[in-house]
Amino acid sequence: MKRLSLKTRLVLLHTGMMALVVCIVLALLFSISSREIVSNVENTLEASVFGAFEDMEYEDGRWDFDSDLMNLEDGVYLSVYDKNSQELLYGRIPYGFAYDLPFESGNLRTITAGENDYSVLDLEHTVNGRPVLIRGVISISDAERDFRYTLRLALILSPLMIFLTAVCGYLLSRRALYPVSKITKTVQEIQKEKDLSKRIDLGKGNDEIYTLARTFDGLLETIDAGMQREKQFTSDVAHELRTPISVVLMQCEDLLQGNHLDEEGRREVSVIHRKMKSISDMVSQLLLLSRADQGREKLNLEPVDFSEICEMVAEEFTGIAQEKGIQIQTRIEPGLQLTADQTLMIRLLGNLLENAVSYGNPGGHVWVSAWKADEYLQVLVKDDGIGISPQDLPRIWDRFYQADPSRNSDSSGLGLSMVKWIVEAHHGQISVSSELGKGTAFSCIFPSGS
Structure with missing residues:
Protein backbone atom coordinates (compact mmCIF):
# COMPACT_ATOMS: atom_id res chain seq x y z
CA MET A 1 0.00 0.00 0.00
CA LYS A 2 1.23 3.45 -0.89
CA ARG A 3 2.70 5.27 2.08
CA LEU A 4 0.42 8.04 3.30
CA SER A 5 1.59 11.63 3.25
CA LEU A 6 2.70 13.30 6.46
CA LYS A 7 -0.29 15.66 6.33
CA THR A 8 -2.72 12.73 6.03
CA ARG A 9 -1.03 10.87 8.87
CA LEU A 10 -1.22 13.91 11.14
CA VAL A 11 -4.91 14.41 10.36
CA LEU A 12 -5.63 10.73 10.97
CA LEU A 13 -3.67 10.81 14.24
CA HIS A 14 -5.43 13.94 15.47
CA THR A 15 -8.84 12.61 14.46
CA GLY A 16 -8.12 9.19 15.93
CA MET A 17 -7.12 10.68 19.27
CA MET A 18 -10.28 12.79 19.34
CA ALA A 19 -12.41 9.77 18.45
CA LEU A 20 -10.68 7.83 21.25
CA VAL A 21 -11.46 10.60 23.76
CA VAL A 22 -15.10 10.68 22.65
CA CYS A 23 -15.35 6.90 22.95
CA ILE A 24 -13.86 7.00 26.45
CA VAL A 25 -16.34 9.69 27.52
CA LEU A 26 -19.24 7.72 26.08
CA ALA A 27 -17.97 4.58 27.76
CA LEU A 28 -17.90 6.42 31.07
CA LEU A 29 -21.45 7.59 30.49
CA PHE A 30 -22.55 4.05 29.67
CA SER A 31 -20.83 2.82 32.78
CA ILE A 32 -23.17 4.90 34.91
CA SER A 33 -25.56 2.14 35.83
CA SER A 34 -29.12 2.37 37.05
CA ARG A 35 -27.86 1.76 40.56
CA GLU A 36 -25.75 4.91 40.42
CA ILE A 37 -28.68 6.89 39.01
CA VAL A 38 -30.90 5.58 41.81
CA SER A 39 -28.20 6.46 44.34
CA ASN A 40 -28.11 10.05 43.15
CA VAL A 41 -31.89 10.21 43.19
CA ALA A 47 -31.75 16.06 51.38
CA SER A 48 -35.16 17.44 50.37
CA VAL A 49 -37.08 15.53 53.06
CA PHE A 50 -34.73 16.57 55.86
CA GLY A 51 -34.81 20.12 54.56
CA ALA A 52 -38.60 20.15 54.87
CA PHE A 53 -38.34 20.15 58.69
CA GLU A 54 -37.58 23.85 58.59
CA ASP A 55 -40.56 24.70 56.39
CA MET A 56 -43.36 23.98 58.93
CA GLU A 57 -44.55 25.41 62.28
CA TYR A 58 -47.37 24.53 64.71
CA GLU A 59 -48.62 27.27 67.00
CA ASP A 60 -51.91 27.95 68.78
CA GLY A 61 -53.47 24.83 67.24
CA ARG A 62 -52.64 25.96 63.73
CA TRP A 63 -50.19 24.68 61.14
CA ASP A 64 -48.10 27.11 59.16
CA PHE A 65 -46.37 25.63 56.08
CA ASP A 66 -43.83 27.33 53.86
CA SER A 67 -44.82 27.43 50.20
CA ASP A 68 -41.46 25.82 49.32
CA GLY A 75 -38.08 16.98 41.11
CA VAL A 76 -38.99 15.96 44.71
CA TYR A 77 -42.66 15.88 45.72
CA LEU A 78 -43.14 16.68 49.47
CA SER A 79 -46.26 16.09 51.52
CA VAL A 80 -47.01 16.35 55.29
CA TYR A 81 -49.46 14.06 57.12
CA ASP A 82 -50.90 14.00 60.64
CA LYS A 83 -49.37 10.97 62.32
CA ASN A 84 -52.45 9.95 64.19
CA SER A 85 -55.10 10.39 61.52
CA GLN A 86 -52.72 10.11 58.56
CA GLU A 87 -54.63 13.00 57.04
CA LEU A 88 -52.82 15.07 54.37
CA LEU A 89 -52.03 18.43 55.93
CA TYR A 90 -49.98 20.04 53.12
CA GLY A 91 -48.02 19.29 49.95
CA ARG A 92 -48.61 17.11 46.92
CA ILE A 93 -47.74 13.79 45.38
CA PRO A 94 -47.13 12.76 41.75
CA TYR A 95 -50.10 12.14 39.48
CA GLY A 96 -50.99 8.47 39.48
CA PHE A 97 -49.07 7.73 42.66
CA ALA A 98 -50.79 5.50 45.27
CA TYR A 99 -52.45 7.74 47.86
CA ASP A 100 -52.99 4.84 50.29
CA LEU A 101 -49.40 3.69 50.43
CA PRO A 102 -48.66 2.67 54.04
CA THR A 110 -38.78 1.91 45.54
CA ILE A 111 -42.39 1.83 44.40
CA THR A 112 -43.80 1.14 40.96
CA ALA A 113 -46.92 3.11 40.06
CA GLY A 114 -48.23 2.75 36.54
CA GLU A 115 -45.27 2.85 34.16
CA ASN A 116 -43.00 4.81 36.51
CA ASP A 117 -40.70 3.82 39.32
CA TYR A 118 -40.50 6.11 42.38
CA SER A 119 -38.26 6.38 45.39
CA VAL A 120 -40.25 7.04 48.57
CA LEU A 121 -38.93 8.17 51.94
CA ASP A 122 -41.14 8.61 55.03
CA LEU A 123 -39.84 10.39 58.14
CA GLU A 124 -41.52 11.12 61.45
CA HIS A 125 -41.07 14.58 62.91
CA THR A 126 -42.43 16.45 65.90
CA VAL A 127 -43.25 20.15 65.79
CA ASN A 128 -44.06 21.73 69.17
CA GLY A 129 -45.23 18.37 70.49
CA ARG A 130 -47.35 17.62 67.45
CA PRO A 131 -46.13 14.49 65.60
CA VAL A 132 -46.29 14.49 61.78
CA LEU A 133 -45.17 12.27 58.94
CA ILE A 134 -43.26 13.78 56.03
CA ARG A 135 -43.25 11.87 52.76
CA GLY A 136 -40.89 12.58 49.88
CA VAL A 137 -41.42 11.09 46.43
CA ILE A 138 -39.14 11.35 43.42
CA SER A 139 -39.40 9.69 40.02
CA ILE A 140 -36.54 7.33 39.14
CA SER A 141 -37.94 6.88 35.63
CA ASP A 142 -37.67 10.62 34.91
CA ALA A 143 -34.03 10.62 35.97
CA GLU A 144 -33.27 7.61 33.78
CA ARG A 145 -35.17 9.23 30.91
CA ASP A 146 -33.12 12.41 31.22
CA PHE A 147 -29.93 10.37 31.29
CA ARG A 148 -30.91 8.41 28.17
CA TYR A 149 -31.76 11.66 26.39
CA THR A 150 -28.35 13.08 27.26
CA LEU A 151 -26.70 9.89 26.08
CA ARG A 152 -28.56 9.92 22.75
CA LEU A 153 -27.63 13.56 22.24
CA ALA A 154 -23.99 12.71 22.89
CA LEU A 155 -24.13 9.83 20.39
CA ILE A 156 -25.68 12.10 17.76
CA LEU A 157 -23.15 14.88 18.29
CA SER A 158 -20.10 12.58 18.45
CA PRO A 159 -19.72 12.09 14.65
CA LEU A 160 -20.08 15.84 14.17
CA MET A 161 -17.39 16.47 16.78
CA ILE A 162 -15.07 13.95 15.10
CA PHE A 163 -15.73 15.50 11.67
CA LEU A 164 -15.03 19.01 12.97
CA THR A 165 -11.88 17.67 14.61
CA ALA A 166 -10.75 16.18 11.27
CA VAL A 167 -11.41 19.49 9.47
CA CYS A 168 -9.56 21.49 12.12
CA GLY A 169 -6.74 18.94 12.08
CA TYR A 170 -6.45 19.23 8.30
CA LEU A 171 -6.34 23.03 8.41
CA LEU A 172 -3.79 23.04 11.21
CA SER A 173 -1.66 20.38 9.48
CA ARG A 174 -1.74 22.24 6.17
CA ARG A 175 -0.67 25.43 7.87
CA ALA A 176 2.02 23.68 9.89
CA LEU A 177 3.37 21.82 6.83
CA TYR A 178 3.17 24.77 4.44
CA PRO A 179 6.94 25.41 4.80
CA VAL A 180 7.62 21.76 3.93
CA SER A 181 5.38 22.05 0.84
CA LYS A 182 7.21 25.20 -0.22
CA ILE A 183 10.60 23.52 0.22
CA THR A 184 9.41 20.56 -1.88
CA LYS A 185 7.97 22.81 -4.58
CA THR A 186 11.17 24.85 -4.79
CA VAL A 187 13.32 21.72 -5.09
CA GLN A 188 11.05 20.36 -7.83
CA GLU A 189 11.27 23.66 -9.73
CA ILE A 190 15.07 23.61 -9.43
CA GLN A 191 15.15 20.02 -10.75
CA LYS A 192 12.79 20.85 -13.62
CA GLU A 193 14.25 24.19 -14.66
CA LYS A 194 17.83 23.50 -13.52
CA ASP A 195 17.87 26.99 -12.02
CA LEU A 196 20.04 27.13 -8.91
CA SER A 197 19.23 30.81 -8.42
CA LYS A 198 15.84 29.94 -6.90
CA ARG A 199 15.48 30.18 -3.13
CA ILE A 200 12.89 28.95 -0.64
CA ASP A 201 12.86 32.22 1.32
CA LEU A 202 10.32 31.31 4.03
CA GLY A 203 10.90 34.55 5.87
CA LYS A 204 11.31 34.98 9.59
CA THR A 215 20.19 26.02 5.78
CA PHE A 216 18.92 24.77 2.43
CA ASP A 217 19.04 28.30 0.99
CA GLY A 218 22.60 28.63 2.22
CA LEU A 219 23.49 25.32 0.57
CA LEU A 220 21.94 26.52 -2.69
CA GLU A 221 23.97 29.73 -2.45
CA THR A 222 27.17 27.72 -2.07
CA ILE A 223 26.32 25.32 -4.90
CA ASP A 224 25.21 28.14 -7.20
CA ALA A 225 28.38 30.12 -6.52
CA GLY A 226 30.49 27.02 -7.19
CA MET A 227 28.65 26.30 -10.43
CA GLN A 228 29.06 29.89 -11.57
CA ARG A 229 32.78 29.73 -10.86
CA GLU A 230 33.02 26.44 -12.74
CA LYS A 231 31.15 27.88 -15.74
CA GLN A 232 33.34 30.95 -15.76
CA PHE A 233 36.47 28.82 -15.45
CA THR A 234 35.35 26.58 -18.34
CA SER A 235 34.58 29.62 -20.47
CA ASP A 236 37.92 31.26 -19.66
CA VAL A 237 39.92 28.09 -20.35
CA ALA A 238 38.10 27.42 -23.63
CA HIS A 239 38.62 31.02 -24.70
CA GLU A 240 42.31 31.01 -23.80
CA LEU A 241 42.93 27.72 -25.61
CA ARG A 242 41.53 28.94 -28.91
CA THR A 243 44.54 31.11 -29.79
CA PRO A 244 47.33 28.54 -29.23
CA ILE A 245 45.28 25.84 -30.94
CA SER A 246 44.72 28.09 -33.95
CA VAL A 247 48.45 28.81 -34.10
CA VAL A 248 49.31 25.09 -34.03
CA LEU A 249 46.74 24.36 -36.76
CA MET A 250 48.11 27.13 -38.96
CA GLN A 251 51.67 25.91 -38.51
CA CYS A 252 50.65 22.36 -39.36
CA GLU A 253 48.84 23.52 -42.48
CA ASP A 254 51.85 25.57 -43.56
CA LEU A 255 54.15 22.60 -43.11
CA LEU A 256 51.80 20.30 -45.02
CA GLN A 257 51.59 22.77 -47.91
CA GLY A 258 55.38 23.07 -48.12
CA ASN A 259 57.77 20.68 -49.88
CA HIS A 260 60.54 20.45 -47.29
CA LEU A 261 58.97 17.50 -45.31
CA ASP A 262 59.71 13.92 -46.12
CA GLU A 263 56.97 11.30 -46.19
CA GLU A 264 57.40 10.28 -42.55
CA GLY A 265 57.42 13.88 -41.36
CA ARG A 266 54.30 14.63 -43.40
CA ARG A 267 52.50 11.70 -41.75
CA GLU A 268 53.47 12.86 -38.28
CA VAL A 269 52.39 16.44 -38.98
CA SER A 270 49.11 15.12 -40.40
CA VAL A 271 48.46 13.23 -37.17
CA ILE A 272 49.17 16.38 -35.14
CA HIS A 273 46.91 18.41 -37.43
CA ARG A 274 44.06 15.88 -37.08
CA LYS A 275 44.36 15.76 -33.31
CA MET A 276 44.52 19.52 -32.99
CA LYS A 277 41.50 19.85 -35.27
CA SER A 278 39.62 17.50 -32.94
CA ILE A 279 40.72 19.55 -29.92
CA SER A 280 39.68 22.75 -31.72
CA ASP A 281 36.20 21.35 -32.35
CA MET A 282 35.96 20.28 -28.70
CA VAL A 283 37.00 23.74 -27.46
CA SER A 284 34.50 25.35 -29.83
CA GLN A 285 31.67 23.18 -28.53
CA LEU A 286 32.77 23.67 -24.93
CA LEU A 287 32.82 27.44 -25.38
CA LEU A 288 29.36 27.42 -26.93
CA LEU A 289 27.95 25.26 -24.10
CA SER A 290 29.62 27.51 -21.53
CA ARG A 291 28.02 30.61 -23.06
CA ALA A 292 24.70 28.76 -23.14
CA ASP A 293 25.03 27.93 -19.44
CA GLN A 294 25.60 31.60 -18.68
CA GLY A 295 22.69 32.67 -20.89
CA ARG A 296 25.00 34.54 -23.26
CA GLU A 297 24.46 32.39 -26.34
CA LYS A 298 21.81 34.00 -28.53
CA LEU A 299 20.03 32.09 -31.29
CA ASN A 300 19.90 33.56 -34.76
CA LEU A 301 16.36 32.45 -35.58
CA GLU A 302 15.22 32.61 -39.18
CA PRO A 303 13.00 30.58 -41.54
CA VAL A 304 15.06 27.68 -42.89
CA ASP A 305 14.43 24.85 -45.31
CA PHE A 306 14.91 21.95 -42.93
CA SER A 307 14.63 19.37 -45.70
CA GLU A 308 17.58 20.96 -47.51
CA ILE A 309 19.66 21.02 -44.30
CA CYS A 310 19.01 17.31 -43.72
CA GLU A 311 19.93 16.40 -47.29
CA MET A 312 23.08 18.54 -47.15
CA VAL A 313 24.36 17.07 -43.87
CA ALA A 314 23.53 13.51 -44.97
CA GLU A 315 25.44 14.08 -48.23
CA GLU A 316 28.40 15.50 -46.31
CA PHE A 317 28.72 12.33 -44.19
CA THR A 318 28.14 9.92 -47.05
CA GLY A 319 31.83 9.84 -47.98
CA ILE A 320 32.94 9.34 -44.37
CA ALA A 321 30.41 6.54 -43.92
CA GLN A 322 31.50 4.78 -47.12
CA GLU A 323 35.06 4.58 -45.80
CA LYS A 324 33.69 2.32 -43.06
CA GLY A 325 31.39 0.46 -45.44
CA ILE A 326 28.30 2.12 -43.91
CA GLN A 327 25.42 3.15 -46.14
CA ILE A 328 23.40 6.29 -45.31
CA GLN A 329 19.77 6.14 -46.44
CA THR A 330 17.45 9.16 -46.32
CA ARG A 331 13.70 9.53 -46.26
CA ILE A 332 13.16 13.27 -46.00
CA GLU A 333 9.85 14.90 -46.74
CA PRO A 334 10.45 17.85 -49.09
CA GLY A 335 9.59 21.43 -48.24
CA LEU A 336 9.86 21.17 -44.45
CA GLN A 337 10.01 24.69 -43.01
CA LEU A 338 11.27 25.58 -39.54
CA THR A 339 12.16 28.79 -37.73
CA ALA A 340 15.57 27.98 -36.28
CA ASP A 341 19.24 28.81 -36.07
CA GLN A 342 20.59 27.23 -39.26
CA THR A 343 24.16 26.85 -37.98
CA LEU A 344 22.98 25.05 -34.84
CA MET A 345 20.65 22.79 -36.82
CA ILE A 346 23.54 21.77 -39.07
CA ARG A 347 25.63 21.04 -35.97
CA LEU A 348 22.79 19.03 -34.39
CA LEU A 349 22.36 16.76 -37.42
CA GLY A 350 26.14 16.58 -37.90
CA ASN A 351 26.69 15.42 -34.32
CA LEU A 352 23.95 12.77 -34.58
CA LEU A 353 25.31 11.44 -37.89
CA GLU A 354 28.89 11.52 -36.64
CA ASN A 355 27.80 9.54 -33.61
CA ALA A 356 25.90 7.01 -35.76
CA VAL A 357 28.83 6.52 -38.17
CA SER A 358 31.47 6.37 -35.43
CA TYR A 359 29.66 3.64 -33.51
CA GLY A 360 28.31 1.82 -36.54
CA ASN A 361 29.45 -1.60 -37.71
CA PRO A 362 31.22 -2.10 -41.05
CA GLY A 363 28.64 -2.93 -43.68
CA LEU A 380 14.89 10.40 -36.71
CA VAL A 381 18.53 9.28 -36.97
CA LYS A 382 18.79 5.53 -36.61
CA ASP A 383 21.65 3.05 -36.98
CA ASP A 384 22.24 -0.67 -36.65
CA GLY A 385 25.55 -0.26 -34.82
CA ILE A 386 26.83 -1.46 -31.47
CA GLY A 387 24.04 0.13 -29.44
CA ILE A 388 24.16 1.47 -25.89
CA ALA A 403 30.13 4.69 -23.03
CA ASP A 404 32.96 3.12 -25.05
CA PRO A 405 35.79 5.64 -25.62
CA SER A 406 37.97 2.98 -27.24
CA ARG A 407 35.65 2.90 -30.26
CA ASN A 408 36.18 6.61 -31.07
CA SER A 409 39.29 8.13 -29.60
CA ASP A 410 38.68 11.43 -31.45
CA SER A 411 35.34 11.99 -29.76
CA SER A 412 35.21 14.77 -27.15
CA GLY A 413 32.15 13.46 -25.35
CA LEU A 414 30.39 16.79 -25.92
CA GLY A 415 28.40 15.96 -29.05
CA LEU A 416 25.24 14.66 -27.43
CA SER A 417 25.33 17.37 -24.74
CA MET A 418 25.39 19.88 -27.59
CA VAL A 419 22.53 18.08 -29.36
CA LYS A 420 20.36 18.14 -26.24
CA TRP A 421 20.98 21.85 -25.67
CA ILE A 422 20.19 22.75 -29.29
CA VAL A 423 16.91 20.82 -29.20
CA GLU A 424 15.81 22.38 -25.90
CA ALA A 425 16.88 25.86 -27.07
CA HIS A 426 14.43 25.44 -29.96
CA HIS A 427 11.66 24.32 -27.55
CA GLY A 428 11.86 20.77 -28.83
CA GLN A 429 12.19 17.35 -27.26
CA LYS A 438 21.34 -3.96 -32.46
CA GLY A 439 21.57 -0.19 -32.82
CA THR A 440 20.40 3.18 -31.58
CA ALA A 441 17.69 5.65 -32.62
CA PHE A 442 17.61 9.37 -31.75
CA SER A 443 14.27 11.13 -32.23
CA CYS A 444 13.83 14.93 -32.18
CA ILE A 445 10.49 16.75 -32.20
CA PHE A 446 10.18 20.50 -32.90
CA PRO A 447 7.08 22.69 -32.91
CA SER A 448 6.62 23.60 -36.57
CA GLY A 449 6.11 27.23 -35.57
CA SER A 450 9.40 27.43 -33.61
Missing part, protein backbone atom coordinates in the same frame (compact mmCIF):
# COMPACT_ATOMS: atom_id res chain seq x y z
CA GLU A 42 -32.06 8.87 46.74
CA ASN A 43 -29.46 11.34 47.98
CA THR A 44 -31.50 14.17 46.49
CA LEU A 45 -34.66 12.79 48.07
CA GLU A 46 -33.11 12.52 51.54
CA LEU A 69 -43.07 22.50 50.20
CA MET A 70 -45.22 22.86 47.09
CA ASN A 71 -42.27 23.59 44.80
CA LEU A 72 -40.77 20.70 42.88
CA GLU A 73 -37.24 21.42 43.87
CA ASP A 74 -34.93 18.87 42.18
CA PHE A 103 -46.12 4.76 55.91
CA GLU A 104 -42.80 3.23 56.89
CA SER A 105 -40.88 5.87 58.79
CA GLY A 106 -37.15 5.94 58.04
CA ASN A 107 -37.41 3.36 55.28
CA LEU A 108 -36.33 4.31 51.77
CA ARG A 109 -38.37 2.31 49.27
CA GLY A 205 10.84 32.02 11.90
CA ASN A 206 12.72 30.18 14.63
CA ASP A 207 11.35 26.65 14.51
CA GLU A 208 13.15 23.64 13.05
CA ILE A 209 11.54 23.88 9.61
CA TYR A 210 12.49 27.54 9.16
CA THR A 211 16.03 26.69 10.26
CA LEU A 212 16.09 23.84 7.72
CA ALA A 213 14.88 26.21 4.97
CA ARG A 214 17.56 28.79 5.76
CA GLY A 364 25.90 -1.37 -41.56
CA HIS A 365 23.32 1.29 -42.23
CA VAL A 366 22.29 4.73 -41.01
CA TRP A 367 18.77 6.00 -41.68
CA VAL A 368 17.90 9.70 -41.66
CA SER A 369 14.19 10.55 -41.70
CA ALA A 370 12.35 13.87 -41.42
CA TRP A 371 8.63 14.51 -41.72
CA LYS A 372 5.80 16.66 -40.42
CA ALA A 373 3.11 15.20 -38.16
CA ASP A 374 0.25 17.48 -37.07
CA GLU A 375 1.87 20.65 -35.74
CA TYR A 376 5.27 19.08 -35.15
CA LEU A 377 8.36 18.45 -37.25
CA GLN A 378 10.07 15.15 -36.44
CA VAL A 379 13.59 13.94 -37.16
CA SER A 389 23.82 -0.59 -22.75
CA PRO A 390 20.87 0.23 -20.40
CA GLN A 391 23.20 1.37 -17.61
CA ASP A 392 24.96 3.83 -19.94
CA LEU A 393 21.84 5.18 -21.63
CA PRO A 394 20.80 7.72 -18.91
CA ARG A 395 24.32 9.25 -18.89
CA ILE A 396 24.90 9.80 -22.61
CA TRP A 397 23.77 13.46 -22.25
CA ASP A 398 26.48 14.17 -19.65
CA ARG A 399 29.42 16.19 -20.86
CA PHE A 400 32.63 14.25 -21.62
CA TYR A 401 30.84 10.94 -20.97
CA GLN A 402 31.62 8.15 -23.42
CA ILE A 430 14.71 14.59 -27.84
CA SER A 431 14.53 10.93 -26.92
CA VAL A 432 16.72 7.89 -27.48
CA SER A 433 16.09 4.18 -27.68
CA SER A 434 18.82 1.60 -27.98
CA GLU A 435 19.49 -2.09 -27.72
CA LEU A 436 22.99 -3.38 -27.16
CA GLY A 437 24.31 -5.00 -30.32
